[in-house]
Amino acid sequence: MTSLLKLARLIDRLNTFIAEKISWALMVAVLVCVGSALASYFFKAGSNAWYELQWYLYAAMFLFSAPYTLRRNEHVRIDVITHRFSKRTQVWIDIFGFIFFLLPMAILILYLSLPYALESIRSQEMSNNAGGLIVWPAKLxxxxxxxxxxLQGVSELVKRFAFLRGLIDASEFEKASATPEEEIAAIRDANLDKIKAIQSE
Incomplete structure (x- = not known):
């Protein structure tokens, strides 16, 4: 179990790192959206490539932030029911959900989408829209x-079993207890840090 916990924490660090990097995609998407709108309005110079780039950026944010959301236990759940149960019962509910819903769904979509993406790479598929982008990065x-x-589902499963065996505290996987005001302040501070980093370059 110690080795599995090390693997779980490695997965946690990987998905946290990816989520932190992909968060920049939101700023890029906003800049692309604003630039595209201004170019279209003032210069009548719209481009399908810019529109598609926005879709790619939003897709990247959604797909690569989902594992981090799961790690933070921020995914949608029926707390109004489960909070009445003991912590051990809640953990068993999580385990049931991971084994019978999350992991099968993620593995099935991975299995079905991989050939689809590989064929797109092989054919160097391009967008059907005039001036559009290559398609395979989005499909990949x-x-x-x-x-x-x-991977994050496996990590969460390992942590739940470790908790049941008394090896870790529930704080390793419980939902962050920040208030909405604290979350807004954290987002504001993170954005200010990004702006300062850009200005210093």
Whole structure:
């Protein structure tokens, strides 16, 4: 179990690192959206490539942030029911959900989407829209994203079993207890740090 916990923490660090990097995609998407809108309005110079780039960025944020959301225990759940149970019962519910719902879903989508992405890479598929982008990076994000989600599911499963055996505290996987005000402040501070980093370059 000690080795599995080390693996779980490695997966946690990997998905945290990816989520922190992909968070920049939001700023890029906003800049692309604003630039595209201004160019279209003032210069009548719209481009399908810019529109598709926005879709790619949003897809990357969704797919590569989902594992981090799971790690933080921020995914949608029926807390109004489960909070009435003991912590051990809640953990068993999580284990049931991971084994019978999350992991099968993630593995199935990974299995079905990988050939789809590989064929797109092989054919160097291009967008059907005039001036559009290559398609395979967007299609490749699907199996990669669900592979990372499956990995995070394994990590969460390991941590739940470790908790049941008394090896770790529930704080390692419980939902962050920040208030909405604290979350807004954290987002604001993170954005200010990004702006300062850009200005210093």
């Amino acid at each position: 994000m699907i199996p990669v994203g669900f592979f990372l989600l499956a």
